[in-house]
Amino acid sequence: MTSEERREIENNVAQAREKIAAAAVRAGKRPEDILLVAATKMNDAERVQAAVQAGIDVCGENRVQELLGKYEEHAYDGCPLHFIGTLQSNKVKYLIGKVSMIESVSSVKLAKVIDKEARKAGIVQDILLEVNIGREEAKLGIDPDELPETLCKIAEMENLRIRGLMAIPPKPDINRENTYYFDRMYQLFIDISAKKYDNVSMDYLSMGMSADYEAAISCGANIVRLGTTLFGARRY
Numbered sequence: 708m709t710s711e712e713r714r715e716i717e718n719n720v721a722q723a724r725e726k727i728a729a730a731a732v733r734a735g736k737r738p739e740d741i742l743l744v745a746a747t748k749m750n751d752a753e754r755v756q757a758a759v760q761a762g763i764d765v766c767g768e769n770r771v772q773e774l775l776g777k778y779e780e781h782a783y784d785g786c787p788l789h790f791i792g793t794l795q796s797n798k799v800k801y802l803i804g805k806v807s808m809i810e811s812v813s814s815v816k817l818a819k820v821i822d823k824e825a826r827k828a829g830i831v832q833d834i835l836l837e838v839n840i841g842r843e844e845a846k847l848g849i850d851p852d853e854l855p856e857t858l859c860k861i862a863e864m865e866n867l868r869i870r871g872l873m874a875i876p877p878k879p880d881i882n883r884e885n886t887y888y889f890d891r892m893y894q895l896f897i898d899i900s901a902k903k904y905d906n907v908s909m910d911y912l913s914m915g916m917s918a919d920y921e922a923a924i925s926c927g928a929n930i931v932r933l934g935t936t937l938f939g940a941r942r943y
């Protein structure tokens with residue numbers, strides 16, 4: 708990585724921070740109430756570490772294999788790590804002890820495996836429940852109608868702690884308000900908070916990416932996950 712690329716990441720993080728702070732204040736929150744997760748997929752350890760040093764709050768990784776490689780290379784040193792991608796049951800064991808949060812828990816079956824592995828390791832794993840708020844076939848996540856029932860089942864698992872909700876809403880379309888799905892997520896978040904389920908603390912609502920994070924914060928998000936805004940376009 709050139710020093711110019713490093714400066715670019717520093718500038719990008721600083722600019723995102725300013726926008727997050729302004730959006731937070733507009734939403735009646737403090738800037739520090741919003742967690743900036745850097746979505747680090749396809750960026751090597753050096754670039755990830757540059758973002759860490761520039762002051763992101765959390766690294767978010769999508770693929771277990773990629774996470775393990777970069778973990779070995781100390782990409783995430785000095786920063787909490789969240790898993791934010793599709794997770795296969797047989798790979799859960801590699802994450803336990805490395806990630807402070809699994810944001811993408813999309814089924815009771817997956818939750819059971821995480822619970823089992825966390826028990827083996829003697830820890831309680833923080834998780835978010837991923838909601839398929841647009842009911843899109845191609846996306847994982849819990850159907851919004853099934854959320855209360857699924858949440859109750861997962862809340863019984865002793866080595867998991869539900870800390871909130873996560874969503875990747877559909878792309879905007881002309882038939883809906885831009886914030887339609889963010890608003891629906893916030894409503895679910897509020898409804899569940901009000902019910903005060905045992906072993907559930909609705910601390911986090913993770914939604915908003917590079918294209919729409921300020922809108923997401925306006926609608927109640929307190930975790931935003933930014934990739935291209937921080938690192939530039941991904942080179943696949």
Ligand SMILES: *Cc1c(COP(=O)(O)O)cnc(C)c1O
Pocket residue numbers: 746748769791792875916917918932933934935936
């Ligand atoms: C890649 C990714 C992001 C960030 O996307 P950008 O549009 O590049 O900001 C956020 N969340 C998840 C789950 C991702 O996979």
